[in-house]
Amino acid sequence: MLNKENRYDFYKRLIPIHKPNRRNRALTPNNNEWAFPDGAIIRLPENPDKVLKTAALDFIDYLLTSMNISARLTFEQTGFAHINVSVDSEVPGPIGYRIVTTAEGVTLIGSDAAGAAQGFYSLEDRMNLRCAPFLEIGTVTRRSLFASRSVHSPFGMFEYNDECFAWMAHLGYNSISLWLEDSGTSLRGDTVNVQLLCERAEKYGIRVSACLFQLHDRHPDDPGSQEYYDKLYGDFFAACPKLSGVSLVGESQQFQSRDPRVGKSPNTENYHENIPTGKMSPGWWPCEDYPKWVEMIKRAIKKAKPDAGVGFSTYNWGFAPEEDRIALINALPEGVGINPTWDMFEQFERDGVTEDVVDYTLSFTGPGRYFVSEAEAAHKRGLGLSINAQSGGRTWDFGVVPYEPMPYAWIDRYEAIVAACERWNIRGITESIHYGFWPSIISLLEKEAFFTGGMPLHELLPKLIAAEFGADHVDTIDKTFRLWSEAIRYMIPTNEDQYGSLRTGPSYPLWLTDVNTLPNFGRVPTNNNPVHTGIYYTYYKENVSGRNSLPSVRRPVEIAAIEKMTALLKEGVALLESIPNPNEELERLLLLGKYLVCSSVSAIHAKRFFTLKARLFACESREESAALLDEIEQVMRAERANVEAAIPVAEQDSRLGWEPSMEYVGDAYCLRWKLRQLDYELNTTLKVYRKANALGTPEYERYADAPVVVFH
Numbered sequence: 001m002l003n004k005e006n007r008y009d010f011y012k013r014l015i016p017i018h019k020p021n022r023r024n025r026a027l028t029p030n031n032n033e034w035a036f037p038d039g040a041i042i043r044l045p046e047n048p049d050k051v052l053k054t055a056a057l058d059f060i061d062y063l064l065t066s067m068n069i070s071a072r073l074t075f076e077q078t079g080f081a082h083i084n085v086s087v088d089s090e091v092p093g094p095i096g097y098r099i100v101t102t103a104e105g106v107t108l109i110g111s112d113a114a115g116a117a118q119g120f121y122s123l124e125d126r127m128n129l130r131c132a133p134f135l136e137i138g139t140v141t142r143r144s145l146f147a148s149r150s151v152h153s154p155f156g157m158f159e160y161n162d163e164c165f166a167w168m169a170h171l172g173y174n175s176i177s178l179w180l181e182d183s184g185t186s187l188r189g190d191t192v193n194v195q196l197l198c199e200r201a202e203k204y205g206i207r208v209s210a211c212l213f214q215l216h217d218r219h220p221d222d223p224g225s226q227e228y229y230d231k232l233y234g235d236f237f238a239a240c241p242k243l244s245g246v247s248l249v250g251e252s253q254q255f256q257s258r259d260p261r262v263g264k265s266p267n268t269e270n271y272h273e274n275i276p277t278g279k280m281s282p283g284w285w286p287c288e289d290y291p292k293w294v295e296m297i298k299r300a301i302k303k304a305k306p307d308a309g310v311g312f313s314t315y316n317w318g319f320a321p322e323e324d325r326i327a328l329i330n331a332l333p334e335g336v337g338i339n340p341t342w343d344m345f346e347q348f349e350r351d352g353v354t355e356d357v358v359d360y361t362l363s364f365t366g367p368g369r370y371f372v373s374e375a376e377a378a379h380k381r382g383l384g385l386s387i388n389a390q391s392g393g394r395t396w397d398f399g400v401v402p403y404e405p406m407p408y409a410w411i412d413r414y415e416a417i418v419a420a421c422e423r424w425n426i427r428g429i430t431e432s433i434h435y436g437f438w439p440s441i442i443s444l445l446e447k448e449a450f451f452t453g454g455m456p457l458h459e460l461l462p463k464l465i466a467a468e469f470g471a472d473h474v475d476t477i478d479k480t481f482r483l484w485s486e487a488i489r490y491m492i493p494t495n496e497d498q499y500g501s502l503r504t505g506p507s508y509p510l511w512l513t514d515v516n517t518l519p520n521f522g523r524v525p526t527n528n529n530p531v532h533t534g535i536y537y538t539y540y541k542e543n544v545s546g547r548n549s550l551p552s553v554r555r556p557v558e559i560a561a562i563e564k565m566t567a568l569l570k571e572g573v574a575l576l577e578s579i580p581n582p583n584e585e586l587e588r589l590l591l592l593g594k595y596l597v598c599s600s601v602s603a604i605h606a607k608r609f610f611t612l613k614a615r616l617f618a619c620e621s622r623e624e625s626a627a628l629l630d631e632i633e634q635v636m637r638a639e640r641a642n643v644e645a646a647i648p649v650a651e652q653d654s655r656l657g658w659e660p661s662m663e664y665v666g667d668a669y670c671l672r673w674k675l676r677q678l679d680y681e682l683n684t685t686l687k688v689y690r691k692a693n694a695l696g697t698p699e700y701e702r703y704a705d706a707p708v709v710v711f712h
Helices: 009-016 050-067 113-130 162-171 194-202 225-239 292-303 322-333 369-381 406-423 441-449 456-471 470-489 499-505 551-577 582-617 622-652 668-695 699-705
Strands: 033-035 040-043 071-074 083-087 096-101 106-110 134-136 140-144 147-150 175-182 207-212 247-249 309-313 337-339 347-350 354-358 386-388 429-431
Touching: 050 071, 050 083, 050 113, 050 162, 083 113, 096 113, 096 429, 106 113, 113 134, 113 140, 113 162, 113 456, 162 194, 162 441, 175 194, 194 207, 194 322, 207 225, 207 699, 225 347, 247 292, 292 322, 322 369, 337 429, 347 551, 354 551, 354 668, 369 406, 406 441, 406 456, 406 470, 441 456, 456 470, 456 582, 470 551, 470 582, 499 582, 499 668, 551 582, 582 622, 622 668, 668 699
Parallel strands: 040 071, 040 083, 083 106, 147 175, 147 429, 175 207, 207 247, 247 309, 309 337, 386 429
Antiparallel strands: 033 134, 096 106, 096 140, 347 354
16 A cells, blocks of 8 residues: 655656666567667767757666666767667658667667657657567657647646656657746746746757737737737747747637627626626637737737747637638638647537537547538648647546546547548647646557557557556456546536536535635635636536536436446446555556546536535425435535545545646545535534524424524
């Protein structure tokens, strides 16, 4: 059993890039393999690029740490070397490499320095699977499907240390997007030395772009607007000249459109005397004057840095009519790339009710019809196309876990993305936003999928299982993964859950009390330094969008689906519990499975709790109200037991209950707060309700000593 961890102890597991002592000394090389000798010599070109040198030094550390072999670099271009490294643009790119292994050693050729670096990391991957420093004789040629693979940090938003960059490089990610208030301030309000960050990222072949969260409140028809944006982006790139580009997001820049179909920015302005105007902010609509605005900003950016990229996100517009979205794409200026989301806005039927993908989910393989429509339009025009796929092991299905351990569902998504890449010439991919990534077998499956010439993923998975969790347990773990991959298919991505109990995990409160009367609306307490103070509803809040059935109609279907998901997750947990003498990785996988179960149970309880409350508030009978209060108590006590079961799980893994932008909202501390919250509702609020229901009846005496509570 693992020891208890303190908050942020999971950092200790992220800092070592190479796992010690992976080598199985009992193994010997086959006849068709070459073995690394101790004291191996690695020859680099004279004056190597810093990306290549960084990767070579990393490889030496890998050989020593993981394979117990020493090695050294040489820049002498004569004499013998075990690995000869060079760069040749004849090798296909982007980020391509060729590895030729013979009985004498290895020749590694990169399409550029970044490609050669990926060749080094590929050697690591191959030896990790082999559990020995042996390479099969032959030639391997591979390249990335994407010129850009963008993620956020696993250490937290804006926590871009060298270990973050090293993990990114090993997993094939090569881009980050900073969310900035200005050239020196992050969205959280921290001071950021963007220039130094770019310099450090550059060593690992990682580009840094930015999304500027400043008001872009000059309309292109306003006098002096071009000069305004010239200065805004001129000053920005003068302070941050190494930034590779800028992304424009309507929600973030708060464009002041004059399209008559929309209202004002920000959305809080679309009210008159506390009554909504019925119009939404331009950030949520493909306004007809966006192209003029984008063209003006593009000109400003290109004046400041001619080679800077300009990306335009269509993130919020999937519910708009297709003709309006496509008209906007057709009117965008040349040289601008678009970034639609892979799965959002997809409507589907489940047991007679209509649901839709409100935000990123693994339950739907994709692509969605919204994405297809925009990809077709962008491809037809020849615009640069990237994809917001959230493929880095995390979606919004579970908010405070390191990754979703459903590899067969991920394989389906990766294969669909590869097919889309070939169809529409997709050049970039957004793998994660603020919830980051976590190094796992999912990351390795994804890396294999997104480089050409790789192993079929269904063949790779059992090899990864053996290397990470133990060769003796492959069948059992594979069965678990199949169960969990089936389980995620029952996830129905709703605002009620993705912004509720599945966002925070089992710490999600169940309030009979009116949360509007509570400090911070009854949120889980946190004393961290989050970017987002709480991107979740503090009570079960129904969402009526017109894109899915009424909540009262679909809620029973959703409860049944989550119950099925929970049962499958539990089956997988039971299989893992049957494995004797698990290694640490397997123990952590089991903890992750248990936490997923507890989160799913909380989601069921939250829905039942809301349903009972709704019936209680509409009930006109004392007898029925008394029965409903009994049922409410049963749900709260069942949830209390669920939270108690989650506490020892979270205590052993400090990554559980943490989300990179909100920090800790579901760890053991927050779970114990949830117990206190439930106890208050059970011992105070519920008694007040029972007392009120018994007024004027003989039953009143049973509740006469209930506390007096004034709800403000």
